[in-house]
Amino acid sequence: MGNYTAHDFIEQNGALSDDIVLHVLTYCNANTLMMCASLCANWSVLITVTTREKKLFFKNYGYVVNKRAEQSNMIWKDVVFSTWPHFSRMNGVKDWLRLYRRRVRVLPPHQNKEFLPYTRTRTEITVCPKMEFECPMVWEDLEDIGYQSKKYCKSCKKDVHSVFTVEQLNHYASMGECVAFQAKNGTRKMGCVLF
Numbered sequence: 001m002g003n004y005t006a007h008d009f010i011e012q013n014g015a016l017s018d019d020i021v022l023h024v025l026t027y028c029n030a031n032t033l034m035m036c037a038s039l040c041a042n043w044s045v046l047i048t049v050t051t052r053e054k055k056l057f058f059k060n061y062g063y064v065v066n067k068r069a070e071q072s073n074m075i076w077k078d079v080v081f082s083t084w085p086h087f088s089r090m091n092g093v094k095d096w097l098r099l100y101r102r103r104v105r106v107l108p109p110h111q112n113k114e115f116l117p118y119t120r121t122r123t124e125i126t127v128c129p130k131m132e133f134e135c136p137m138v139w140e141d142l143e144d145i146g147y148q149s150k151k152y153c154k155s156c157k158k159d160v161h162s163v164f165t166v167e168q169l170n171h172y173a174s175m176g177e178c179v180a181f182q183a184k185n186g187t188r189k190m191g192c193v194l195f
Helices: 006-013 018-025 030-040 043-083 096-106 166-174
Strands: 150-153 158-163 178-182 188-191
Touching (some): 158 166
């Protein structure tokens, strides 16, 4: 048994079947493919294989493109919901990037960029009426009674205590007194705190 080549095999057995040729061609690179084609001299099989590979390549390429588009769409969906947390979850949106671009042009993004633990639906949001206070909300509008930390309110006819700590606020509020709380940044918040 000496050297036995593919050319000898073809001379002894005749032409190779298409299945064998296809199986061999799957392991070939461009150079060996051309040598095999010159040995086999069966160009019709080679042409069928190359057209079949092209079709598979384009089908796979389309699948990859669609998969990337779906992933991109899911990313933009998350971006829309993080930018506008109260945005209703619509199922009919096909292109979230397009929706994001349109909303950015028309609506400003939500100011609070922190993560919200829940989102409200339209049924949970209630309309709040405008609150009107009988008592004045400015410390200087209250009547001075001679104390630096206490003034008199003519509307509710009670003394208003000015406090600087949360403990004092809780103490006076638990007694039902009106309290003006001096916040750390220098602004006063006034009102009666009820428990």
